[in-house]
Amino acid sequence: MIVSYNVRSNLLETLRAYYSTCGASAAAIVVDNASTDGSAEAVQKAFAQAKVIRLEENLGFGRGNNAGLAAAKTEFVLLLNPDVILGEGCVARLAEFLIAHPGAGAAGPRLERPDGRLDLAARRAFPTPLAALYRFTGLSRLFPNSKRFNRYNLGNLSLETVHEIDAGTAACLLVRRSALDQVGFFDPDYFMYGEDLDLCYRLKAGGWKIYFVPDATAVHLKGTSTRQASRRMLYEFHRAMWIFHTKHYARSLPGVVNGVIWLGIWSRWAALSLRARLTSNSIVSP
Numbered sequence: 001m002i003v004s005y006n007v008r009s010n011l012l013e014t015l016r017a018y019y020s021t022c023g024a025s026a027a028a029i030v031v032d033n034a035s036t037d038g039s040a041e042a043v044q045k046a047f048a049q050a051k052v053i054r055l056e057e058n059l060g061f062g063r064g065n066n067a068g069l070a071a072a073k074t075e076f077v078l079l080l081n082p083d084v085i086l087g088e089g090c091v092a093r094l095a096e097f098l099i100a101h102p103g104a105g106a107a108g109p110r111l112e113r114p115d116g117r118l119d120l121a122a123r124r125a126f127p128t129p130l131a132a133l134y135r136f137t138g139l140s141r142l143f144p145n146s147k148r149f150n151r152y153n154l155g156n157l158s159l160e161t162v163h164e165i166d167a168g169t170a171a172c173l174l175v176r177r178s179a180l181d182q183v184g185f186f187d188p189d190y191f192m193y194g195e196d197l198d199l200c201y202r203l204k205a206g207g208w209k210i211y212f213v214p215d216a217t218a219v220h221l222k223g224t225s226t227r228q229a230s231r232r233m234l235y236e237f238h239r240a241m242w243i244f245h246t247k248h249y250a251r252s253l254p255g256v257v258n259g260v261i262w263l264g265i266w267s268r269w270a271a272l273s274l275r276a277r278l279t280s281n282s283i284v285s286p
Contacts, residue, residue, distance in 0.1 A: 001072060003064035004082040005033040008042050010221065011082040015047050021086050024049065031068040033058040062186030062195035065170070069185050074177065079196075081171040084111070087217035094174040094216045097162075105179035105208025106200065108168030109216035110159065119220045120153045121169035123212040126201060127152060127241070129249065129261055136268060157212075165212050167200035172218045179208045187247075192233060194240025201248055231276060238269035 004011045011030070019026060028050040032040040034057050043052055053067055069077065076095055080086075087109070094107045101107075111122035125131055131152040134140050143149040147156040157163050173196070183202040186195045200210055242265050250258050 001029045001031070001065065001068040001077055002080050002082050003031045003033060003061055003068065004035060004039055005058055006035045006037045006039065007082050008035070008037045008039040011039055012042060012046055014080065014082050014084055014086075015043065015050065017085045018080070018091075019047065021088050022091050027051075027072075027074055029053065029068045029071055031055065031064045033060075033064050060191035061170070061193075062190045063188045065195075066185040066188065069180065072177070077175050077177055077180065079170040079173045079175060081220065083221040084172050085219045085221075086172070087219070090172075090216045090218050091174065094213055097211065097213050097216075098174060098176055101209070101211070103207075103209050104176070104211055105203040105206070106168060106173055106175040107211045107213050107216075108165075108173045109218050110212070110214040111169065111172050111218050111220050114219060114221060118159060119169070119171070119222065121171065123154050123157070123163075123165045123168065124197070125151050125154055125166045126197065126248075127244065129245070129253070129257070132241075133264075136264075160214055162211060162213055165210055166204065167197050168210060168212065170196035170199070171220055171222075175203075176208070179203055179206070182206050183208075187243075189243055190236075190240050192236045192240070194237075194244050198244055198247070201244075231273065234272055234276065235269065238265050241265050 002011065002014065015028065015030075018028060028047070030040070030043050030050055031053045032055060034055050040052050040054050043050055051071065053071065055064065055067060059067070065079065076098060078091055090109050094109060097107045098104050108122055111119040113119055134149045135152050140150040140152060140155070144155045150156070154165060183199070183206045187198050190198065203210060242262065245261055245265075
């Protein structure tokens, strides 16, 4: 299932790779978030077997996915970005893993950037206040293999072995449908960013496990949709951080600590927004 917004060429390339590795008869749902570049028409012309859901307005990533999930009837649902190219056998390996591990609610592949580096969002711990502090102060980069300082990106764990993680990324994640039915779809409060962390948090709270499966591979071009409104995406990234914190951590912390976290999140947004205005660089790095 793919949610797409004005990335026609990437979307078509992603679908070509999907059908190439999964077979021409594989089920596919494309949710078009009110694109104006002819994406929906191009998909219907090139891939008549795909189901296209056209939304009248851009509802964001989570609510767009929810529209597709409501129509999905398969045992497993592949959440896939329109800028991810699946490797040969990627989906089959993830499906085989979920079949062999009935306690697994989701499994994600070794998702790489075009230069071969790991997309760090492919395997994450939940962004606790302390994990976020280490990341945003740069300690995680100074100590990339540290279990403590690079907890968020699980830097102490080998990229070559299967291991349990807190969260993968909805850019490419195979999810068990029964697990989704148990914990619910994406939280509509998020517009972009954070919704996959939130979903994985609820899966784990519901008793499901999530795994990183490195023999399944895919390439993530990353950022093709968000660059179209980068300043808004910078805001949505930080808004998602605050939503996640208030939903899952705030009630267990003193008010003064929550105030410091609020100040830290929005100070970072203000600083990066200023940098974006001065340098035209507003790249968001989840």
